[in-house]
Amino acid sequence: MRERGGMGAEVENRRTAAGARRFLIDAAVLSAIGLLLGVLGPFGSETMPAPLKYAYWLTVILGGGLIGVGLDEALGRRLSPTWRRVIVVSVLMTPAVSLFVLVTAHLMLGQFVNFRGFVRLIWQVFVISLPIMAVHALVWRGPQVRVETRTVIEPPLPEAExxxxxxxxxxxxxxxxxxVEAHDHYLRVHTEAGEELITLRFSDALAELARAHGYQVHRSWWIAADAIEAVRWRRGQGEARLANGVTAPVSRTYxxxxxxxGWLA
Structure with missing residues (x-):
């Protein structure tokens, strides 16, 4: 029981550390954006004294951005693709961030808090919120996961090969x-022990290898998935580098x- 409790505490500590790291990165990115807006001085803020201008933009971008990040964590993960999540979260965060900006402007700049000012801020806040959430999405975009479709949909059968x-x-x-490479009525079969010609139609070979783990990549080529070392595409043509130095062409069709x-971006 103690061991389980210790493991649970360790997992919780890791989650807390990961959350704190994520917060610090978000805060650093938002602060950088705030400083950039301080340099640019949009929406008439270029006339403000420099210290006040930077303090104002850092406050509204950091505070408003964290509102958006919190909303994205709470709701946005249910939405895909990324661009749709960015737009929806930007729209939903705009009223709350506009109110935050209005109160900040009152406290720091002495501006009056009224409904007309709130309405005027809506568009300005949305224009800034949208790229901020886009940057947030790009920062935390996960790496592309290589998924071998045949493995997921239908397990390959070693007996087929x-x-x-x-x-x-x-x-x-x-x-x-x-x-397997087609040559007229013959097939050139590439194996780790060398090549061999056999008499068989390519279509019949494809039928036999339908449950094997591989891909037809050209009208005259079938390749084994675990033999692929690299795939590249250049100027409308592709090629797959395979084990044993074999190179197979990849056509647009396949x-x-x-x-x-996951072999091609």
């Missing part, structure tokens, strides 16, 4: 399959398969 490899000579029958699997 094994059945196809039984067509090869004994030396290559148990070798790792790398790619490029979306590799993009869905």
């Amino acid at each position: 094994a059945a196809f490899l039984r067509r090869l000579s004994a030396r290559r029958r148990t070798a790792r399959l790398i790619a 490029a979306p398969l590799l993009k869905a699997a």
Whole structure:
């Protein structure tokens, strides 16, 4: 029981530390934006004394930005894609931030608090809130996750590759399959133990390898997923670098398969 309690406390401490780090990063980004607006002096603030101008923009951007960050954490994660979340959160945060700016202007600049001033601020606040939340979304955007679609939707069967490899000579029958390349009525089968030509139609080979873990990347090429080392796309053409130094062309027709699997941006 003590061990479980200790582990729970450790997890909670990590969460607290991660939350504090996230808050400090958000505050640093917002402060940088506040300083930038202090330099630019938008909405007539360029006439203000420099110390007051910087203090004002730091206060309203830091305070208003944290309102938006809190709203984004509470509601925004339910929305996707990112651009939709940014717009919705920016719209929802604008009234509260406008009120905060109005009160700040009253306390720091002596401006009157009234409904007309609040309405006038709505558009100004939204214009600033939108890019701030866009920057926030970019800062915390997660890395792209490489997802192999066939693995998620339908688990590959090792037997599918094994059945196809039984067509090869004994030396290559148990070798790792790398790619299958069509040559007229023949197939060039690339394995870790070398290449071999067999008599088989490419369409029949694709049917046999339908449950194997791989992709058709060209009208005459099929490649094994675990043999891919790199994929690049340049000027409308692509190529996949495979194990054993094999390079396979990637056509526009089949490029979306590799993009869905995370190999192409």
